[in-house]
Amino acid sequence: xxxxLDHVSKxxxxxxxxxxxxxxxxxxxxxxxxxxxGSGKTTLMNIIxxxxxxxxxxxxxxxxxxxxxxxxxxxDVRKNVIGLVFQxxxxxxxxxxVENVMVAQYYHSVVDEGQAMEALRKVGLxxxxxxxxxxxxxxxxxRVCIARALINxxxxxxxxxxxxxxxxANEKIVLDLFRQLHEQGTTIxxxxxxxxxxxxxxxEIMLNHxxxxxxxxxxxxxxxxxxxxxxxxxxxxPEGASDDAAADQGNEGGGVFVDPTKAAKTGGTxx
Amino acid sequence: xxxxxxxxxMGTMTNGRMFTIMILSAVFRRRSRAVMAVIASTVGAATxxxxxxxxxxxxxxxxxxxxxxxxxxxxxxxxxxxxxxNGVDAAMVTHTTEMVEAKTPAKVATYRYETVRINSAxxxxxxxxSAKVKAINHHWSVQGSWPAPGKVMVGSDVASAxxxxxxxxxxxxxxxxxxxGGASGASAxxxxxxSSTAAPSASSKDxxxxxxxxxxxxxSFTVGGIVDTGGSEDEIVYATAADLxxxxxxxxxxxxxxxxxxASGSALQSIADSINAMTSMGVKAQTVTKINTANxxxxxxxxxxxxxxxxxxxxxxxxGVGTTMTSIVSQRRNEIxxxxxxxxxxxxxxxxxxxxxxxxxxxxxxLGTVLGYGLARVLCAMVFERALPMNWPLAAVSVLxxxxxxxxxxxxxxxxxxxxxxxxxxxxx
Numbered sequence: 001x002x003x004x005l006d007h008v009s010k011x012x013x014x015x016x017x018x019x020x021x022x023x024x025x026x027x028x029x030x031x032x033x034x035x036x037x038g039s040g041k042t043t044l045m046n047i048i049x050x051x052x053x054x055x056x057x058x059x060x061x062x063x064x065x066x067x068x069x070x071x072x073x074x075x076d077v078r079k080n081v082i083g084l085v086f087q088x089x090x091x092x093x094x095x096x097x098v099e100n101v102m103v104a105q106y107y108h109s110v111v112d113e114g115q116a117m118e119a120l121r122k123v124g125l126x127x128x129x130x131x132x133x134x135x136x137x138x139x140x141x142x143r144v145c146i147a148r149a150l151i152n153x154x155x156x157x158x159x160x161x162x163x164x165x166x167x168x169a170n171e172k173i174v175l176d177l178f179r180q181l182h183e184q185g186t187t188i189x190x191x192x193x194x195x196x197x198x199x200x201x202x203x204e205i206m207l208n209h210x211x212x213x214x215x216x217x218x219x220x221x222x223x224x225x226x227x228x229x230x231x232x233x234x235x236x237x238p239e240g241a242s243d244d245a246a247a248d249q250g251n252e253g254g255g256v257f258v259d260p261t262k263a264a265k266t267g268g269t270x271x
Numbered sequence: 272x273x274x275x276x277x278x279x280x281m282g283t284m285t286n287g288r289m290f291t292i293m294i295l296s297a298v299f300r301r302r303s304r305a306v307m308a309v310i311a312s313t314v315g316a317a318t319x320x321x322x323x324x325x326x327x328x329x330x331x332x333x334x335x336x337x338x339x340x341x342x343x344x345x346x347x348x349x350x351x352x353x354x355x356x357n358g359v360d361a362a363m364v365t366h367t368t369e370m371v372e373a374k375t376p377a378k379v380a381t382y383r384y385e386t387v388r389i390n391s392a393x394x395x396x397x398x399x400x401s402a403k404v405k406a407i408n409h410h411w412s413v414q415g416s417w418p419a420p421g422k423v424m425v426g427s428d429v430a431s432a433x434x435x436x437x438x439x440x441x442x443x444x445x446x447x448x449x450x451x452g453g454a455s456g457a458s459a460x461x462x463x464x465x466s467s468t469a470a471p472s473a474s475s476k477d478x479x480x481x482x483x484x485x486x487x488x489x490x491s492f493t494v495g496g497i498v499d500t501g502g503s504e505d506e507i508v509y510a511t512a513a514d515l516x517x518x519x520x521x522x523x524x525x526x527x528x529x530x531x532x533x534a535s536g537s538a539l540q541s542i543a544d545s546i547n548a549m550t551s552m553g554v555k556a557q558t559v560t561k562i563n564t565a566n567x568x569x570x571x572x573x574x575x576x577x578x579x580x581x582x583x584x585x586x587x588x589x590x591g592v593g594t595t596m597t598s599i600v601s602q603r604r605n606e607i608x609x610x611x612x613x614x615x616x617x618x619x620x621x622x623x624x625x626x627x628x629x630x631x632x633x634x635x636x637x638l639g640t641v642l643g644y645g646l647a648r649v650l651c652a653m654v655f656e657r658a659l660p661m662n663w664p665l666a667a668v669s670v671l672x673x674x675x676x677x678x679x680x681x682x683x684x685x686x687x688x689x690x691x692x693x694x695x696x697x698x699x700x
Contacts, residue, residue, distance in 0.1 A: 051612060051694040072616060079614025090609040092293075094300035099292060106289045107614040113284040132300070148613075 001060075002027040002155060002187050003048065008057035010043050010210070017043040018054070019210035026226050027155070030178070030188045032201035040210035041191045042160060048189060049082055049158045050074040062155065079108045083149030087161035089141040091133040097144045098129040101151050108152040119147040123177055139170025146177055157181060159190045163197055175200050294626050304599050305631065311595045312635020312673045313642065315588025319581060320643030320669040325650055326577035328659055342380075342407055342529035344371065344543060346556045358383060358524025359554055367528060367546060367554060374542050377532035380404045381525035383515055387508070388444040388489065394429060396443065396508045398515030407531045411504065415496030418511045422495030426505035430497045437494055443508070444489030445518045490518055528554075535570070585676065592635075593680035596628060600684040608693045617689035624688065628681040629674045636673025640666045 003025040010018040018040045025031055035041050046052035047059060050066060053074075059066045062081060069077065078084075091100045101116040120129050123143035133141055142162060149157055159178070163171040175197065182188055190201060198204045202219040205212055217223040298305045346367055348359050359367070364381055371377045380403035387396040401417035415437040418424045423443070425435055435441060492514070498504055516522040532539060539558050546556035600607070607620055644661060651659040 046694045049612075051692075075611065075614045075616060078612065084612055090605060090612075092606055092609070094296040095293065099289075099296070102284065102289055103293070103610070104613050106286055106293075107610070107619070111284045111286050111289040 001025065002029075002062060003189075004060040005048070006058045006060075008044075008047060008054045008059060010040075010047060010052065011055040016210045018047065018207075020057070021207075021210070021212050022057075023205065023212065025187060025189065026229060028182070028185045028187055029203065029222065029226070030182045030201045031190070032198035032204045033189065033191045033207065034193070034195075034198045034204055035207035036193075038209075039207040041207055043210070044207065045158055045160055045189070045191050048156075049084060050078045079104075079152065081155050083152065083154035083157045085142070085145050085149045085157065085159035085162045087164040089133070089138075089145045089165075091141055091144055091148075093133050096130045096132055097125060097136065097140075097147075100133070100144055101148045104148045104151050116147075116151060119151045120144070122150070122180075123147045124173070137170070138165050139167070139173060142166060142170065142174055143177070146174065150181070154186070156187045156189065159188065161192055161194075162190060163192070163194060171197070290623075290626070293623060294630070297623075297627050298630050304602065308592065308595045308599060308628075308631035308677070309635045309638065311588070311591040312632050312677055313639040315584065315591060315676065316636045316639025316669050316673045317643035317646065318584045318639075319588070319672060320640045320665065321646040321650070322580050322584060323577065323665055323669070324644065324647035324659060324662055326573060326580070327662065327665065328647075328651060328657075329573060329655065341410070341559065342531050343535070343539060343559045344377075344530040344532050344556060345559065346528040346530070346546065346554050347526065348524070349550075349553050349555050358526050359528060360524040363552060363554065364525055364528055367552065367556075368530075370546055370549075371530050371532055371542055374545075375532050375534040375538065377530045378403070378406050379531075380407050380529045381512075382527040382529070383512060383523065384526045385445065385515060385519050386449040387518065388446060388449070389429075389433060389441060389508070393449060394508055395506065396423075396510060396515060396518075398512035399509055400512060401509075404509075404529075407529055408500075410500070412499045413496050414499075415494070417496060418509045418514070419495055420511055420514060421493060423492045423514075424496040424498050424509040425494055426507045426509075427497055427499040428505040429508055430494070435494050435497070437497060439494045440491055441494055442489040442491050443518065445520070447520075450519075585672070588673075589676050589680050592631070592677050593683065596624075596631075596677070596681045597684040597687075600624065600681075600688045604688070604691060607688050607691050611691065611693035621685045621689050624681055624685040625678060628677045632674035632677030633670065635677070636670035639673060640669045643669065 001024045003023075005021055005023040008018055008021045008023075009016060021044065033041050033044060043052065047054050048061075050061075050069075051074075053067065061077065064077070066074065066077065091097075092103060095103065098113065098116050098120060101119055102111045102113065105111045105116065117126060117129055120126050123146055125140060125143050125147065128136060128140055133144070136144065142165070146162075149159075157178075162178075163174050166174060171194075178188055178190070178200065188201070190197060192198050199218055202217065202222040204216045204218065206214040206216075346359070359381075364379075368377070368379050371379075380400060382404075383398040385396050385398070386393050388394075399418060401419065405411075405417055413424065415424070416422065423441065425433075425441070429435070433441070492510065498509065510518070512522075532542065534542060543556040543558050546552065546554065610620055611617070644659075644666070648659045651657055
């Protein structure tokens with residue numbers, strides 16, 4: 001397994017942002033984390049991305065326990081293993097597209113403009129390489145952000161609402177890029193509100209108030225492959241269920257899976 | 272849309288080159304923010320340079336002006352020496368002057384005093400080099416002209432007593448008998464004066480030496496000018512040294528050497544001491560303490576004022592630049608969080624800002640120094656009526672100060688920035 005979370009909780013005072021969550025993600029898997037606002041998606045992503053540490057439980061990335069690492073060591077893991085894609089892009093406004101990509105190289109190892117240009121070519125932005133972010137459209141900025149995430153060949157791409165600020169056309173371009181990365185064997189974890197984006201993933205998990213309440217495999221072959229590799233599905237605790245009940249339900253993945261976007265709009269639930 | 276290739280050049284990219292690009296981009300592609308930091312540095316540097324330049328130039332001007340109000344060091348023959356009656360010969364004047372100028376630049380003038388007869392009454396006549404005496408005594412109020420060949424300048428008391436007008440004629444006679452002790456008497460009188468140019472304080476009213484002997488004859492001179500100083504100079508008749516030599520029937524040494532030296536206080540006293548230590552020279556030196564002390568006090572006061580104002584300006588500049596840098600760092604909070612999320616160590620983030628802030632200090636320092644020089648030049652021209660030359664060492668100090676202040680003012684905001692939690696970048700929605 002590339003990533004394993006074992007009974008991870010993140011507690012702020014009385015608030016359980018992530019509550020006793022266990023999860024395994026295999027190398028090359030595409031996982032979508034869905035849930036309404038405040039469900040703990042971003043907190044979970046910060047923990048997985050080594051930007052935050054859990055209050056309890058353990059996180060293992062590439063068989064390396066992250067709990068005992070200090071800030072500097074976590075930064076090393078972050079730059080060596082993880083590629084980050086943000087909803088708001090977070091490009092450095094005074095650097096050109098290619099320079100923004102090279103910033104990731106700069107902090108990782110050695111700057112190579114040729115590689116940076118190649119990454120931009122992959123996302124279809126070679127011609128826009130020397131434009132400042134302010135001169136690029138939202139979709140183009142997100143593609144620069146993806147090129148920056150890819151440049152150091154990370155094993156895990158963490159994307160937080162990557163299509164949240166994009167129109168339909170640009171959303172399709174970004175999802176196609178993720179598909180290509182997935183086909184190349186890159187592990188992708190996407191946090192999203194969007195059912196369409198989530199459905200592109202092999203597996204979806206749903207959070208509610210920090211609790212993993214549902215899991216759904218969109219790719220049966222992937223599920224079987226995962227099980228064949230000895231992988232386990234997430235421990236799902238239906239809302240209101242006790243820990244024992246959740247344990248009884250085990251890895252069945254039988255929670256009610258709600259389209260968060262539709263549920264938010266209608267107040268109802270759908271399967 | 273046109274791209275930005277080539278602004279900082281790409282060439283072969285290295286980490287060092289990337290670092291340079293990041294710093295230059297932050298400065299030149301974010302001009303509005305950079306301009307604020309540069310303006311803060313510029314204002315500080317301009318104020319500092321202007322004040323410093325004026326405060327350095329003004330004491331110099333004061334010192335020069337003070338020296339033009341008379342000598343601050345006088346040298347007379349030693350009374351008991353055999354050379355006293357013949358004055359200080361030219362070689363000794365040169366030697367003494369060399370001793371003074373070895374320690375500080377100085378202006379020099381010599382005086383030969385003789386007793387002469389005008390309308391049978393005795394007066395003191397001084398043989399001088401007009402240009403040199405004028406250079407030391409700017410404060411003398413002279414109507415008409417200074418002594419020239421055939422022309423004398425009479426003291427206002429003498430002119431009043433004799434009813435002399437500028438352009439009128441005056442007949443002056445020299446009697447050797449009058450000068451048996453006249454020269455030395457004048458010299459002695461000169462050496463006892465500590466606050467003026469040490470002209471002889473003649474023993475009588477209006478500069479006349481009492482006599483009942485009526486004498487006729489003499490040399491005719493034109494009254495070229497009338498001098499009024501309010502001091503003993505008003506009782507003397509001034510002629511060129513050559514005219515007095517001719518009138519007296521021969522040349523002899525000076526009865527008094529005046530120096531307007533650029534030294535003051537203990538430095539000036541040490542010059543006098545060094546001359547007095549050379550007893551074989553047959554001369555005695557003494558400082559004119561009144562002007563010297565006033566000079567020192569004013570200069571010290573101005574220098575103290577300079578330091579006080581400079582410290583205030585430095586503090587204000589520090590606050591201004593610090594506030595601007597804090598604002599810049601605050602505005603780049605997300606960028607700092609992003610860099611840390613990408614794996615930048617806290618020290619790396621700090622290094623980038625520490626490399627950026629000196630550039631603001633450099634640009635602001637250079638601009639401010641140029642501006643400050645312009646202001647100081649205008650100020651000196653308007654208030655002190657003198658040109659202000661560029662003080663390059665001060666300019667270098669001004670620029671270095673700006674850079675130093677920019678770096679120091681960056682420490683606190685950068686420390687704060689380096690503690691930013693990168694997770695905030697992801698938390699923001």
